[in-house]
Amino acid sequence: MTSHSGGRMAQFLNSRWLVFVASMWLQSCAGIGYLFGSISPAIKSSLGYNQKQIARLGVAKDLGDCVGFLAGSLCEILPTWGVISIGAIKNFIGYGWLWLVVTHRVPTVPLWV
Numbered sequence: 001m002t003s004h005s006g007g008r009m010a011q012f013l014n015s016r017w018l019v020f021v022a023s024m025w026l027q028s029c030a031g032i033g034y035l036f037g038s039i040s041p042a043i044k045s046s047l048g049y050n051q052k053q054i055a056r057l058g059v060a061k062d063l064g065d066c067v068g069f070l071a072g073s074l075c076e077i078l079p080t081w082g083v084i085s086i087g088a089i090k091n092f093i094g095y096g097w098l099w100l101v102v103t104h105r106v107p108t109v110p111l112w113v
């Protein structure tokens with residue numbers, strides 16, 4: 001019975017549907033690209049940025065969305081669940097840090113960061 005359960009668990013973890021669903025959840029949680037226009041006034045007021053700095057921040061965000069060298073390279077050497085886990089951790093750290101800065105719990109970082 002244990003070997004049958006273990007085989008089903010391994011089959012579940014290696015399922016393409018699990019990867020698909022996990023990817024959709026990750027993308028839906030990381031939808032900041034669609035929300036930037038809504039949250040940019042809050043970023044602008046809380047960090048004291050002017051419109052030119054907000055525009056630069058938006059361009060950097062768009063470039064970061066489009067460049068997938070790291071993810072593509074990692075897909076060659078890691079299993080899919082590893083790449084998805086790294087993406088989730090990156091989103092948690094990036095958007096968590098943004099939340100900490102906007103709520104003034106940590107000092108404001110320079111724009112280039």
